[in-house]
């Protein structure tokens with residue numbers, strides 16, 4: 092229960108962020124969605140043991156977050172919250188793959204540790220970029236973009252309604268649980284039977300609500316299509332945004348930028 | 362359980378995204394043929410219900426641990442497979458886009474693991490035959506448990522196979538499966554019990570809802586092509602995986618192979634994969650079990666002091682640069698903003 | 708004048724589970740009338756209003772709105788001329804933002820985009836909620852939600868405004884706001900409520916519903932002051948029409 096409530100609080104803060112008006116927020120949501128997709132594809136296309144060549148890609152979430160006024164702390168908190176499962180899977184790599192792959196001074200690093208670090212870095216990059224994307228776009232605009240990019244109409248309508256009633260139903264569930272807790276103070280959680288009828292109750296209310304919503308739609312002329320105002324317009328700046336970042340991703344994929352940089356720095360220092 | 366972007370290769374992520382997207386568009390087309398009659402509202406609100414239901418943590422009898430409803434199977438019972446699949450798609454998309462659970466690239470995998478397996482495989486195979494209109498309470502509970510267990514086992518297997526195909530984890534397929542499947546067996550039984558309890562409650566209070574949700578006869582006929590497609594896909598994936606698994610020595614052998622020379626079969630597989638990879642440039646560099654790999658193809662050639670030093674220096678420089686760029690952009694934004702009053706709601 | 712007339716003739720309705728919610732309701736409401744529909748919980752007020760909007764179709768009997776009988780084939784015309792504000796604003800505000808919700812009706816009427824924007828602005832202005840346009844509906848207060856729901860109905864410029872419990876769950880300030888809004892609406896209006904003070908303020912005529920039947924129908928000032936009429940239908944006269952318990956004198 093606390094999990095979802097804190098997640099909703101997080102959602103509230105993310106939505107407040109998405110309501111801001113920075114140049115990044117004003118970009119067409121399709122441009123942001125596609126660019127982030129290209130970013131994710133680039134990140135995961137690196138080899139399983141590659142760590143350092145991935146680093147330049149961090150520029151994308153960092154720059155997007157900075158330009159969109161996204162505070163770092165909630166993003167990092169969310170990353171920490173989501174990390175246990177990734178750690179659980181990744182931790183086997185250093186245990187199973189012990190062949191030395193790299194020596195830093197006298198320290199020999201095994202391939203397993205490299206791939207471990209690589210997974211963690213990918214995790215931070217992909218999830219970080221997704222969080223920043225949501226914070227600078229908002230759910231609503233993301234749905235509009237999905238619709239324009241060819242997602243089935245019924246799916247987009249689903250998403251809008253789900254998001255709208257998420258809060259209403261979570262409140263309802265919270266009330267049910269509170270009522271249960273007040274009347275059964277010694278039981279920490281409801282048992283199977285009670286949970287079954289509690290969920291059944293919640294479901295009945297949900298179904299009744301669905302019927303009322305449908306009536307409200309009909310009363311205002313709903314004919315099977317959820318119409319919305321406002322069309323998305325791709326501007327030059329959107330194309331430049333997507334094109335520029337994709338070129339950067341391609342460069343980072345093709346050239347090991349950190350090594351180049353390091354070589355240059357060491358060469359100059361000599 | 363959510364698949365994460367971090368474990369995926371672009372090939373696997375892309376293929377699963379395409380497959381799930383295809384199923385979603387087929388399901389949407391099927392639904393469009395029937396009149397709305399409140400379905401849009403019903404599906405949307407039931408999607409929200411799945412979230413809310415996850416707050417109701419219940420005690421699993423005899424274990425002391427707790428579980429919650431995942432919802433795929435219950436949705437299938439209430440809505441029929443097509444609408445349930447689309448509703449699960451919206452649930453997972455909200456989890457990906459809003460809560461950043463699971464990741465955007467992994468959406469296809471998650472939709473397959475948690476939506477497709479529950480709605481198109483477990484529901485028609487294990488659940489629908491048992492959850493008839495006149496089924497006894499015991500039979501109904503059995504159907505719900507069988508369906509949930511099947512759905513969750515298939516879903517967990519999906520995670521294992523997708524991770525293995527992506528090559529991110531060094532954990533052999535078999536051990537990974539042994540790790541995940543028993544856990545999901547327990548979760549599946551709990552989920553099945555509570556699904557059964559909810560269905561029983563509904564049948565007691567509003568029997569007409571269960572009858573109305575899934576029109577049996579047309580649903581069954583229209584389901585066949587989807588099922589055949591799924592079976593073919595499963596066979597294909599299974600074939601590829603078993604080929605992988607048999608070619609790749611597992612657990613103990615594998616660590617032994619690391620100490621000595623790689624078995625010739627593994628060597629051949631490497632060559633093959635590297636050839637494939639060079640041709641497609643999509644599969645990540647499988648210099649993974651690297652000792653046998655030729656130096657040119659490996660991302661990190663034999664450790665040598667010089668290259669390592671420049672690599673480390675470059676990494677530090679890159680990180681510093683990224684942070685500096687972020688800070689500079691932030692400062693620029695602040696300077697840009699300060700003359701105006703901050704926009705946005707209070 | 709039959710235009711904007713609302714009438715019911717021996718209206719009967721049973722819900723699918725067998726509950727008889729309406730058991731023969733008849734009335735005629737003329738253009739420009741303001742009618743309060745009062746009755747205890749479960750008297751059938753909401754069910755009746757849903758029939759007026761064609762969201763439920765009667766088991767027997769007939770409803771007429773304007774020149775049309777309410778049937779499945781006339782629903783588009785009915786819904787163009789009659790706007791229903793639901794009891795729970797959460798049911799009515801199903802779009803992501805208030806602006807989207809207010810635009811929903813005009814868009815379904817097929818109006819061009821510029822015209823839709825104009826309707827949205829006008830409706831929000833009317834209820835004094837122009838500042839809420841881009842806010843997500845789920846982050847509004849109860850009073851703001853109610854205003855948004857009313858704007859969402861006004862934007863289609865209905866000739867007949869029907870409201871279900873407009874003042875339920877509102878704080879006094881929000882209630883006052885709704886009240887003055889209702890007074891300013893000059894077309895036909897029908898308000899279901901057990902807030903009899905509000906009915907007395909806004910509606911010249913009152914219909915009392917009891918267990919699915921019309922128990923009384925007449926001028927609000929008479930009906931709402933008649934304690935002997937209201938008691939059997941589980942209602943009480945508004946406080947300001949009751950005799951003062953301290954001094955024994957009648958108010959007003």
Ligand SMILES: Nc1ncnc2c1ncn2[C@@H]1O[C@H](COP(=O)(O)OP(=O)(O)O)[C@@H](O)[C@H]1O
Pocket residue numbers: 722723724726727728746747748749750751752753754755
């Ligand atoms: N969806 C429904 N299914 C079955 N019975 C219902 C439903 N909605 C309302 N009723 C019943 O119909 C009667 C009238 O309800 P309603 O019109 O909501 O009353 P009011 O709005 O005056 O409080 C009540 O007895 C109520 O229990």
Ligand SMILES: [Mg+2]
Pocket residue numbers: 752753754794871
């Ligand atoms: Mg009511």
